[in-house]
Amino acid sequence: MHSDVLIVGAGSAGCVLAETLSRDPARRVTVVESGPEASDPRVTDQIRNGLRLPIGAASSVVRHYQTTLTDRPRRTASIMRGAVVGGSGAVNGGYFCRGLPADFDGWGIPGWSWDDVLPHFRDVETDLDFAGPLHGADGPMRIRRITEFERGAVAFVDAARGHGYEWIDDLNGPAAGRPGVGAVPLNIERGTRVGPGEAFLGRAAGRPNLVVLPNRRVRRIRFAGNRAVGVECAGGGELTADRVVLSAGAIGSAHLLMLSGIGPAAQLAAAGVPVLQDLPVGTRSVDHPEWVLPVDWPAAPGRPPLEVLLTTADGLEIRCYTTGFGAMTGSAGDPADRPHLGVTLMRPRSRGRLTLVSADAEVPPLIEHRYDGDVSDATVLAGGADLAHDLAGSGYEARDSFWSTSQHLCGTVPMGRDGEAPLDEKCRVRGVEGLWVVDGSVLPDITSRGPHATIVMIGHRAAEFIS
Secondary structure, three states: OEEEEEEEOOOOOHHHHHHHHOOOOOOOEEEEOOOOOOOOHHHHHHHHEOOOOOOOOOOOOEEEEEEEEEEOOEEEEEEEEEOOOOHHHHOOOOEOOOOOHHHHHHHOOOOOOHHHHHHHHHHHEEEOOOOOOOOOEOOOEEEEOOOOOOHHHHHHHHHHHHOOOOEOOOOOOOOOOOOEEEEOOEOEEOOEEOOHHHHHHHHHOOOOOEEEEOOOOEEEEEEEOOEEEEEEEOOOOEEEEEEEEEOOHHHHHHHHHHHOOEEOHHHHHHOOOOOOEEOOOOOOEEOOEEEEEEEOOOOOOOOOOEEEEEEOOOOEEEEEEOOOHHHHOOOOOOOOOOOEEEEEEOOOOOOEEEEOOOOOOOOOOEEEOOOOOOHHHHHHHHHHHHHHHHHOOOOOOEOOOEEEEOOOOEOOOOEOOOOOOOEOOOOEEOOOEOEEEOOHHHOOOOOOOOOHHHHHHHHHHHHHHHO
């Protein structure tokens, strides 16, 4: 099968790309996805329930990876990525906060300032609570905030206000960068998670020029000289295209590039992969480190996992989760599984890495978050934990905190200046032709909010580069 554009990965960026590019009926677009499509009732039940995270051990819509969170001492964790049409946006908690204007302006990359990206944020959403120049009114992603909080969230908000934090009506509005407490913008409506697969590919359903191929895993990119001409799939099948776009996520896209000979030359050679381009893929990944504090206030099952959060002046986001992790994922029964506060550093200095260890596509890369790589990060997190203890102290007790992660890994294939980054400002892979990366991999630095809304925006923004 030959296409004008072949997109590898039907995640939060790939679905947007597919819908946007296939609006031109003369352009043939194919999306290949390793996971199942949503039409299977068992899949639908998992990804549409916005009150639960389908990421537990029994989930059929995620892929699990192991990572090292810290080196001293060594702490390990399991991280998840969506393996379904819709990607991680089909299995997350519905958090849809945009990155802040200062994030994009701070990148210093032509075409990616706040003024450049704001029209794309507007185009991808319908904000059901707020109108005006900062919000969209007819985009596929429907965004709503909780107005009547559960009991723990009420106590959390009251405690935050008692500590002098202002109430922020709109965390995607003009006051978004200020310290304060507010309701989380969610792509959950009446308990239903409306992820990018349904929101964008649903709009494109029936277009004869768009083909979605689920349950088909890509093993490597095919090249003719230095031009990408298609991909090799598991089982020996091949798909060809004039333009190839990797939207397989921060792990998947980086891994595919390295399996295909694009990455740090010494690392590729050590794994037995012939080097096509020596580029810094996977060398400076980044994620939001999170300290988790279980609290003794009552759990609130049947609610979205996160309704309200607090932001501080030193770059922390304190999240008030409505239940314990087990209850969120459908693994209830452990009495130690409690509602909790997540103390999250949104502008970390520590950097991780993703390393190729084998030329076999079935062997996952080595993932290291290295959250203790900069001592100042732990210092800020410790201050946030003290604040979280105070916030939970209004008649409740917070227990000891422990290291975790926000599952926001990005920056494995960043945009940037020539000689310093594998992608140019239009998401093109340097040194080859016909190949782009469009997903959370491309962030030059992590945003000061969770990256899901930003990744959806990136898919919309990059469509014009590829078209």
